[in-house]
Amino acid sequence: MDIIIILIITAAAAIYIALPFFIKKRDLANETLMNSYTNKEDPVTEKLKILDNKKETLLSAIRDIEFDYGLGKLSKEDFEELNNKYKLEAASVLKEIDEIQKQDDRQTPGDDIESEILSYRKTGDSDDTLIEEEITAFRSANQNNESKIKCQNCGSEHRAGDLFCSKCGAKLN
Amino acid sequence: MVETGSISILLAFIISVYVLIASLYGVKTKKWDFVRSAENGAIAVLFLLIIATIALLHSLINLDFSLKYVALNTSTDLAMIYRFTSLWAGQAGSLLLWCLVLSIYTAIVVLQSRNKDRQLMPYVLATLATVSIFFIGIVAFVESPFEKLPFMPQEGRGLNPILQNAYMAIHPLTLYFGYVGVTVPFAFGMGALISGKLGDEWIRYSRKWALFAWTFLSIGLLLGARWAYLELGWGGYWAWDPVENAAFMPWLAATAFIHSVMIQEKKGMLKKWNMSLIIITFFLSIFGTFITRSGIISSVHSFAQSDIGPLFLGFIAFILLFSFGMFLYRINDLETENSFDSILSRESAFIFNNLLFLGAAFAVFLGTIFPILSEAVTGNKILVGPPYFNRVNVPIALVLIFLMGVGPLISWRKASFKNLVKNFLYPILLAILTVVVLLVFGMKDVVALISFSLCAFVTGTVFTEFFRGTRVRTKRGENFLLAFTRLVSKNKRRYGGYIVHIGIVLIVIGVTASSVFVTEKQATLAPGESMELRNYNLRFDGLEQYTTDAKNATIANLTLLEGGKQIDTIAPEKNIYKYEGNREINQETEVALRSTFKDDLYIILSSFNEDGSATIRVMINPLVNWIWAGGLVLVLGAIVTMWPTRSRSRQEAFIRYTVSDHDNPVKAS
Amino acid sequence: MLKGKLKFIIAIAVIALTVSYLVYGGVKDTMVYYLTVEELKAQVPTVYDSRVRVSGMVVPGTIMKDTNGALEFQITDGTQTIDVAYEGIVPDIFADDVEAVVEGVYAKNDVFEADTLLAKCPTKYESTDSLYENKETSY
Numbered sequence: 001m002d003i004i005i006i007l008i009i010t011a012a013a014a015i016y017i018a019l020p021f022f023i024k025k026r027d028l029a030n031e032t033l034m035n036s037y038t039n040k041e042d043p044v045t046e047k048l049k050i051l052d053n054k055k056e057t058l059l060s061a062i063r064d065i066e067f068d069y070g071l072g073k074l075s076k077e078d079f080e081e082l083n084n085k086y087k088l089e090a091a092s093v094l095k096e097i098d099e100i101q102k103q104d105d106r107q108t109p110g111d112d113i114e115s116e117i118l119s120y121r122k123t124g125d126s127d128d129t130l131i132e133e134e135i136t137a138f139r140s141a142n143q144n145n146e147s148k149i150k151c152q153n154c155g156s157e158h159r160a161g162d163l164f165c166s167k168c169g170a171k172l173n
Numbered sequence: 174m175v176e177t178g179s180i181s182i183l184l185a186f187i188i189s190v191y192v193l194i195a196s197l198y199g200v201k202t203k204k205w206d207f208v209r210s211a212e213n214g215a216i217a218v219l220f221l222l223i224i225a226t227i228a229l230l231h232s233l234i235n236l237d238f239s240l241k242y243v244a245l246n247t248s249t250d251l252a253m254i255y256r257f258t259s260l261w262a263g264q265a266g267s268l269l270l271w272c273l274v275l276s277i278y279t280a281i282v283v284l285q286s287r288n289k290d291r292q293l294m295p296y297v298l299a300t301l302a303t304v305s306i307f308f309i310g311i312v313a314f315v316e317s318p319f320e321k322l323p324f325m326p327q328e329g330r331g332l333n334p335i336l337q338n339a340y341m342a343i344h345p346l347t348l349y350f351g352y353v354g355v356t357v358p359f360a361f362g363m364g365a366l367i368s369g370k371l372g373d374e375w376i377r378y379s380r381k382w383a384l385f386a387w388t389f390l391s392i393g394l395l396l397g398a399r400w401a402y403l404e405l406g407w408g409g410y411w412a413w414d415p416v417e418n419a420a421f422m423p424w425l426a427a428t429a430f431i432h433s434v435m436i437q438e439k440k441g442m443l444k445k446w447n448m449s450l451i452i453i454t455f456f457l458s459i460f461g462t463f464i465t466r467s468g469i470i471s472s473v474h475s476f477a478q479s480d481i482g483p484l485f486l487g488f489i490a491f492i493l494l495f496s497f498g499m500f501l502y503r504i505n506d507l508e509t510e511n512s513f514d515s516i517l518s519r520e521s522a523f524i525f526n527n528l529l530f531l532g533a534a535f536a537v538f539l540g541t542i543f544p545i546l547s548e549a550v551t552g553n554k555i556l557v558g559p560p561y562f563n564r565v566n567v568p569i570a571l572v573l574i575f576l577m578g579v580g581p582l583i584s585w586r587k588a589s590f591k592n593l594v595k596n597f598l599y600p601i602l603l604a605i606l607t608v609v610v611l612l613v614f615g616m617k618d619v620v621a622l623i624s625f626s627l628c629a630f631v632t633g634t635v636f637t638e639f640f641r642g643t644r645v646r647t648k649r650g651e652n653f654l655l656a657f658t659r660l661v662s663k664n665k666r667r668y669g670g671y672i673v674h675i676g677i678v679l680i681v682i683g684v685t686a687s688s689v690f691v692t693e694k695q696a697t698l699a700p701g702e703s704m705e706l707r708n709y710n711l712r713f714d715g716l717e718q719y720t721t722d723a724k725n726a727t728i729a730n731l732t733l734l735e736g737g738k739q740i741d742t743i744a745p746e747k748n749i750y751k752y753e754g755n756r757e758i759n760q761e762t763e764v765a766l767r768s769t770f771k772d773d774l775y776i777i778l779s780s781f782n783e784d785g786s787a788t789i790r791v792m793i794n795p796l797v798n799w800i801w802a803g804g805l806v807l808v809l810g811a812i813v814t815m816w817p818t819r820s821r822s823r824q825e826a827f828i829r830y831t832v833s834d835h836d837n838p839v840k841a842s
Numbered sequence: 843m844l845k846g847k848l849k850f851i852i853a854i855a856v857i858a859l860t861v862s863y864l865v866y867g868g869v870k871d872t873m874v875y876y877l878t879v880e881e882l883k884a885q886v887p888t889v890y891d892s893r894v895r896v897s898g899m900v901v902p903g904t905i906m907k908d909t910n911g912a913l914e915f916q917i918t919d920g921t922q923t924i925d926v927a928y929e930g931i932v933p934d935i936f937a938d939d940v941e942a943v944v945e946g947v948y949a950k951n952d953v954f955e956a957d958t959l960l961a962k963c964p965t966k967y968e969s970t971d972s973l974y975e976n977k978e979t980s981y
Contacts, residue, residue, distance in 0.1 A: 002176040009177070009224065010184060013217040017188065020209035053373045057441050064439065067664075071641050073582060075592050335934070407931050521850065528854060532861035539865060544876060554876035556895055558945070561872040565864045760934045777931065780907060790931065 044100060051097050058090040175240065178228025179319040185221040185272070186309045188214045193302040200295035200368075208295045212283045215298060218305065219276040226273050229266065229318050233259055238326045242266060242318040248331035250723050258342040259332050264466060264481075265318035267345065271462070272308045274353040279305065282357060282378075290374050297364035304356050307488050315481055334750055334761045340400035348393030348420055352458045354386025355423055358430070359455035359496075362448055366499040371444065371506050379451060380434045381815065387427040388811040394420055395804040406762045408693070408775050408792040410800070411684075413562040418541045419461030422534050426454040429530035432523050440520065444507040445500075446527070452496045457534065459489055464541070517593070522580045529569050529576070536565040571623055574681060577674055578631035581638050600633030624685040628678045635671045635678075642668075665816055672810030679803030686796035687773075695779065695790040703734075706791055709774070710734040711743075713789065716781055724748040726763075729778045729787045733767065741767055745778040745789070773797040874945060879919040882948060895945040896924070896954065900961075902938035913959075917942055924948075928956040936961040 062083065069079040192214040199207030229242070233256050238244040246259040246266070261267045279301045286294050312318070335341075358379035365375035397417065402410035411417060430450045436443050463485040500507075515521070539546075540557045547555035582596040607629035608622055616622060639657070642664075646656035661668040696704045703712035714730040726748045733741040746763035767774040772795040779788040879898045882889060898917030905915040912929045926944050936942065936959065946956035 002174070005177050006180045009181060009221065013184060013188065013221065016217050017191070017210050017214045019213060020206040049372065054441070056373070057439060060439050070645060071638070073592055073596060078592075406934070521853075524850075525853065525857060528857045529861075532857065536861065536865050536868070540868075543869070543873075556874045556876050557869055557872050558874060561868040564868040564872065565861075568864060569861065760937075762934055779931070 048097060048100060051093055055090060055093050058086055062086050174228045174231045175319050178225045179317060181221040181225040182309060182313045185218045186313045188218050189302050189305040189309055193299050193306060196295040196298045211298060215279045215283050219280040222273045222276045226269060230260060238329050239321055241320045241322050244322060244326050244329045246332055248329040251332055255332050255337050261345045262332055262336055265316040268308060268312050268316055269318050270349055271353060272312055274349050275305055275356060278353060278357050292368050293364045293370045293374055296367040297360045300360035300363040311481055311484060335404045338400055338404050340396050344393060344396035344400050347389050347396055351386050351390030351393050352462060354382060354389055355427060355455050355458040357382040359451050362451040363496060366503050369506060376434060376437050383427055383431050384815055387431055390420060390424045390427060391807055394424060399801060403764060406764050406777055413559045415541050416465050418537050419464040422537050423454055423458040423461055425530050425534035426450060426457050429527045430454055433527045436520055436523055442509045444509060448500055448507060456493060519580055519583050522576050522583060526573060526576050529573050533566055533569045567620060571627060574627040574631060578634045581671065582634050599637060600630045603633040604630040618689050621685050621689045624681060628682050631674060631678050635674055638671060666814050669810050669814030672813055673807050676803045676807030676810055679799045679806055683796045683799030683803060687794040690795050692793040697786055697788045699786045707793055708735060711791060713787060716785055716787060724750045727781055729789060743767055743776055745776045747778050768798055770798050879917060879922045879924055883922045889948055890950050891947055893947060895943060897941060897943040900938055900940050900942050924954050926954045926956050928959050933961040
């Protein structure tokens with residue numbers, strides 16, 4: 001009895017482990033898979049990835065200070081100083097990413113983000129509370145006394161110092 | 174079944190070796206079918222170990238005494254549930270469980286990352302396989318649970334009665350989930366070091382796994398404390414015993430790691446530090462298993478003593494040499510991307526938190542191995558006992574609690590003095606108020622005063638955080654409850670972390686009260702006599718006996734009175750287990766516990782005499798229940814933190830969009 | 843920048859030094875020698891009144907309990923024997939022939955006044971000796 005079970009188990013394990021050697025052809029056809037396998041030889045993708053990580057770090061830093069500012073943990077001067085510093089850094093990283101992508105014109109994750117923004121613009125203010133709404137809310141709640149400006153495009157209220165409308169994207173002045 | 178079990182373990186060992194070789198060979202030569210075959214191998218190992226575990230459970234439940242493990246850990250009178258849990262009551266079974274848990278984790282890692290991060294994952298898998306090889310190897314060749322006895326005993330030795338307790342039944346399990354869980358972030362760290370992919374992938378994976386392991390370590394520690402409290406009968410829950418320290422040290426290091434990893438995520442700093450921390454955490458987890466399993470440091474409840482010590486030492490040396498070797502090899506790739514801006518910032522609070530946790534871990538480590546160390550250096554065995562651990566750890570813990578209050582309210586990067594005053598005003602007032610109130614009530618213990626006021630301070634800051642965030646949302650028209658839940662669900666990591674902090678505060682309050690304000694009294698009472706303790710009066714009504722198949726029990730019937738009114742009856746027991754010639758331990762003192770949120774009445778029947786009198790020992794431990802309540806809050810917070818978030822791509826897209834729009838005007842100005 | 847870094851280094855150094863100091867002070871003030879009965883006897887004049895921990899087997903038949911819970915017994919390492927007096931919680935496994943660990947002071951009247959009593963029987967725990975006692979006779 002035991003012998004039979006042991007044989008079955010051994011055979012099953014061996015077949016399962018050997019399986020990838022026999023069905024590899026189908027996988028080779030899968031291009032995105034192969035891309036992910038071979039990305040080491042590709043310095044461009046590699047560099048993009050590093051830049052992308054850098055960008056992520058900066059963006060989450062911006063989110064953090066905006067949150068902290070909204071909760072009154074950062075003074076206005078400190079917030080603006082740090083905010084400008086981060087945003088300039090982020091801008092240069094983004095520029096670098098764009099340049100690399102221009103030179104190397106092929107499908108990159110950046111395109112997804114662009115289309116994401118488009119779809120975001122279309123849906124506009126969906127019930128899915130978005131981060132921007134949160135930030136705006138924090139800001140406005142914290143600066144009730146400060147002067148407000150209205151967006152000429154969509155009519156939403158913003159801080160005096162804002163450079164663009166966070167609802168519709170139009171420039172403010 | 175027995176043969177199936179032992180062959181399965183052997184097969185699992187062989188396949189683990191194959192997994193190691195195939196994954197390394199595959200990634201080196203870019204023959205990806207080998208990597209996928211190795212991944213399948215990891216899953217096959219899981220199934221084989223499940224079969225082995227089922228085989229052992231089958232033997233345990235059917236009391237197959239021809240197996241040494243079964244004969245040593247069960248007996249015919251053992252309840253079914255404990256036949257099941259005796260799977261991890263002994264050495265070999267626990268090690269099999271270790272392997273099983275590791276293979277579960279390995280399979281999860283494999284399934285989560287199929288076709289992702291191809292440069293990193295094969296090395297992660299290879300690291301996990303190496304650890305598996307060691308542990309499965311021990312189970313297969315040194316400490317096999319399927320080892321047969323040369324004869325067939327009629328009766329097994331039975332499970333130690335103090336292990337027959339619901340908490341003990343699950344405590345080792347949760348602890349193993351934690352111990353073994355530490356292996357996974359370590360494997361990601363190693364994978365990153367070997368592959369040179371030192372970007373953010375390993376940190377992202379590691380953070381989640383470390384948090385998971387940390388949660389289980391916390392649960393395991395608390396359940397262990399609860400077990401000791403209920404079963405060991407000395408009135409406490411923590412004795413700085415080596416076995417307890419063994420679990421506490423990786424917990425300390427893991428706590429440091431889950432904090433500092435945030436800085437690497439957000440700022441790209443502390444890369445070397447995090448890598449070292451995860452190596453240290455893993456080392457401490459293996460070292461903890463080693464202490465518990467080898468019995469090298471004598472402990473009250475070292476349940477095992479065997480010859481696997483040298484093997485473990487060799488493995489530990491190998492881990493340390495290899496991982497720090499790789500670390501030095503890659504040290505130039507671990508350069509920091511950013512620098513510190515200010516000493517008054519959350520980053521620096523995190524750094525200090527880390528140093529203190531590591532300092533505490535070091536102090537506990539030193540205290541635990543001090544007997545061995547001193548014997549090697551001076552030839553004399555020197556011990557440091559609980560006073561040492563308390564003296565070192567209490568100040569560190571107090572500073573850590575202080576930081577726990579400070580951290581959330583100061584900003585990343587830079588905190589200005591003006592903001593500090595504004596943010597900390599209410600929490601500090603709350604802390605001062607606490608001290609005043611406690612002084613008025615006549616509390617004189619300085620440590621307790623400091624501890625309670627710091628707890629008030631932390632509670633103040635955490636509630637400020639919740640309140641402010643919620644208020645901001647309610648101003649937008651959301652009702653309070655909705656605002657609160659949205660706030661938490663939108664920032665799970667931040668607010669989940671705060672909930673964990675509240676859990677810690679509750680635990681600290683409980684620990685402080687129950688260690689500083691214990692009242693203890695022992696008296697020999699004749700029936701009808703009573704003893705006074707604080708505002709309680711305990712009347713002894715007489716002894717009573719009963720007998721079951723397994724034991725002869727003696728009960729002392731006690732009536733508890735408060736202010737002349739009867740409020741409860743209490744019956745501590747002393748059990749003599751029926752001796753059948755093969756048990757080591759046959760006496761057990763069953764503590765009677767009357768537990769409320771105010772205090773625990775902990776009553777032990779020390780001894781009873783022929784004249785019907787009994788020696789009763791009573792302790793009043795205040796606020797012990799706060800510790801367990803804090804544990805529940807901690808778990809709740811951890812769950813909130815780990816709860817999966819919906820895709821962030823949208824939010825990222827938006828920020829990217831605002832920033833790129835911002836780009837031009839900022840430059841122009 | 844340099845000034846900022848210096849501040850950090852100073853802060854870190856302060857923490858490191860404090861922890862080391864706590865560890866050092868803790869070890870110095872709380873350390874206890876762990877001796878066998880023979881070693882204890884060998885250090886007799888100097889060992890009086892200092893805290894030590896001693897381990898040995900409980901000599902069968904020497905355990906005496908009075909009604910107040912106070913306990914007296916002898917422990918031995920095979921060559922030497924000492925008297926121990928103890929008051930407090932007695933572990934369940936404490937019995938004749940069990941290895942007992944006591945911590946306390948060896949008083950001038952040659953009675954070890956213990957305030958901590960631990961008992962263990964680890965060497966037997968994983969052994970199969972006891973199983974032989976009732977193995978099947980047919981074997």
